[in-house]
Amino acid sequence: MIQAILRFSIKQRVFVVITALLLIGFGVYNATLLPIDAVPDVTNKQVQINTVAPALGPEEVERQITFPLELALAGLPHLQETRSISQFGLSQVTVVFDDEVDLYFARQLVNQRLQEAKESLPSDVRAEMGPVSTGLGEIYYMRLQGEKYSLMERRTMMDWIVRPQLLSVPGLAEVNTWGGMARQIQVAIDPQKLRAYGLTVPNIVHAVSANNQNVGGAYLKRGAEQQLVRTVGIIHNNDDIRNIVVGAHEGVPITIGQVANVSDAAVVRQGAMSQDGEGEQVYAITMLLIGENGRIVVERVKDRLKQIQKSLPEGTQLVGFLDRAELINRTLKTAATNLMEGGILVIVVLFAFLLQLRAGLIVSSVIPLSMLIAIIGMRYFL
Numbered sequence: 001m002i003q004a005i006l007r008f009s010i011k012q013r014v015f016v017v018i019t020a021l022l023l024i025g026f027g028v029y030n031a032t033l034l035p036i037d038a039v040p041d042v043t044n045k046q047v048q049i050n051t052v053a054p055a056l057g058p059e060e061v062e063r064q065i066t067f068p069l070e071l072a073l074a075g076l077p078h079l080q081e082t083r084s085i086s087q088f089g090l091s092q093v094t095v096v097f098d099d100e101v102d103l104y105f106a107r108q109l110v111n112q113r114l115q116e117a118k119e120s121l122p123s124d125v126r127a128e129m130g131p132v133s134t135g136l137g138e139i140y141y142m143r144l145q146g147e148k149y150s151l152m153e154r155r156t157m158m159d160w161i162v163r164p165q166l167l168s169v170p171g172l173a174e175v176n177t178w179g180g181m182a183r184q185i186q187v188a189i190d191p192q193k194l195r196a197y198g199l200t201v202p203n204i205v206h207a208v209s210a211n212n213q214n215v216g217g218a219y220l221k222r223g224a225e226q227q228l229v230r231t232v233g234i235i236h237n238n239d240d241i242r243n244i245v246v247g248a249h250e251g252v253p254i255t256i257g258q259v260a261n262v263s264d265a266a267v268v269r270q271g272a273m274s275q276d277g278e279g280e281q282v283y284a285i286t287m288l289l290i291g292e293n294g295r296i297v298v299e300r301v302k303d304r305l306k307q308i309q310k311s312l313p314e315g316t317q318l319v320g321f322l323d324r325a326e327l328i329n330r331t332l333k334t335a336a337t338n339l340m341e342g343g344i345l346v347i348v349v350l351f352a353f354l355l356q357l358r359a360g361l362i363v364s365s366v367i368p369l370s371m372l373i374a375i376i377g378m379r380y381f382l
Contacts, residue, residue: 020369027372030379035293038324038331041136044080045101047110048130049073051091053122054268062086064122069093072117076109091127103132103290131174137288139324140301143179143275144282146316152266154282155180157312162284165308171297173289179273180282181266185238188261197249197259204256207246211235238262275321288324298325343367 009016051065066086070093073082078098085092097106107129114127121127131137144154144162158177166175189204217229235241242257256262272280286301288294305318312318346367347360354360 023369023372027369027375031372031375033293033296034375034379035291036328036332037136037294038327039136041134043134043136045097045099045103045106047095047097047103047107049091049093049095049110049114049127050130051093051121051125051127052089053091053125054089055124056089056122058086058088061089061091065091065125065127066093068120069114069117069127072113072120073110076113078106107132131287132290133173133287134290137173137290138285138322139288139294139298140286140320141322142284142286142305142318142320144284144312144316145319146313148315149313150181151179151280151282152181152183152264154316156183157316158282158284159183161311162308162318165311166284166286166301166304169286169297169300169304171289171292171300172286174287176285176287178283178285179280181269184265184267185241186263186265187241187256188263190259190261193259197247197254199247199254199259203246204260207244207256208241211244238264295325295328298323339367339371 049069051061051069053061053065056064066084069091070082070084073079073093073095076095076097078101080096080098082096083094095106095110110129114129117127144158146154149157155177158180159182163175163177166172187204187208189201194200194204211233212235213233215231215233217231219226219228221227241262242255244256245253246256246259247254273283275281286297288297302320305320309318343364346364347357350360350363351357
């Protein structure tokens with residue numbers, strides 16, 4: 001059999017050379033598409049459930065959120081284990097499935113149980129599944145520079161300009177923003193004024209929620225036309241909140257601005273982020289979708305950042321400082337260097353023993369061809 005293959009290869013040299021060139025081209029093409037990473041991701045099939053409850057301590061979080069969720073998730077098909085963490089204001093439950101289970105099917109099972117568990121959770125909290133990513137999914141970090149803008153303004157830009165546009169990048173599972181001060185409109189009620197007008201805190205809460213919505217009213221016919229009837233009540237700024245009528249005192253309407261101070265303020269923080277001793281900064285972290293090619297997705301993120309930069313105010317700049325593609329490219333360069341050095345070593349050893357350069361070249365050519373065949377197999381069968 002081997003003699004027949006060798007005889008055919010010697011007689012059909014042109015066919016062998018063309019086949020080798022096609023193999024090289026097809027292998028290089030698949031190498032560019034193969035999701036290669038510098039570190040193997042050995043994360044098991046798991047689904048994380050995060051629940052934020054800012055007003056609850058660790059014991060209340062464990063008793064009112066974590067335990068009911070674990071009880072609701074018990075008995076899922078192909079379930080391996082369930083582990084949880086209960087901290088101040090946060091509950092995290094991790095559900096681990098067997099390796100052969102499809103991750104999206106597992107998330108569907110978990111979502112069904114979450115819908116059933118809503119009744120047993122506090123009314124002001126909502127349990128959400130984490131992104132379809134892993135601990136190694138952080139592929140690109142960036143920060144928003146702009147010294148003439150405050151931390152709240154930069155965080156607002158990151159939340160409402162940068163993040164929404166990055167979420168549309170194919171291959172990303174999530175974009176998390178960190179640092180700065182998240183903007184919040186706070187209504188600071190004056191208890192004495194509230195008591196003087198005979199109002200209560202629930203009156204304020206109900207007034208704000210009831211006056212922040214648009215309502216449709218069907219339509220009116222006028223000849224051959226239909227005119228839509230609707231009321232626009234969405235709050236646009238702080239003055240809209242101040243002008244909301246919360247009640248009446250001796251026939252005179254009382255607005256929220258008369259009993260409370262409405263202003264922009266930062267959400268209560270539990271920490272801050274800084275870099276290189278330059279003070280607090282505002283960051284964004286992109287999370288890779290499971291199964292995607294990190295190198296390609298990083299390039300997509302960089303291209304999108306160039307477009308986002310045009311929509312940011314003058315004096316601000318997005319700067320990346322952690323790039324997973326650099327680590328992957330260095331790892332690939334190391335592998336290619338070792339492969340080349342191995343081929344050269346084979347040529348030198350064969351030449352030293354056989355005193356034939358051609359024999360060394362023939363044997364060493366098997367190394368890259370075998371590598372390309374392995375890459376093709378991984379591309380289509382893994």
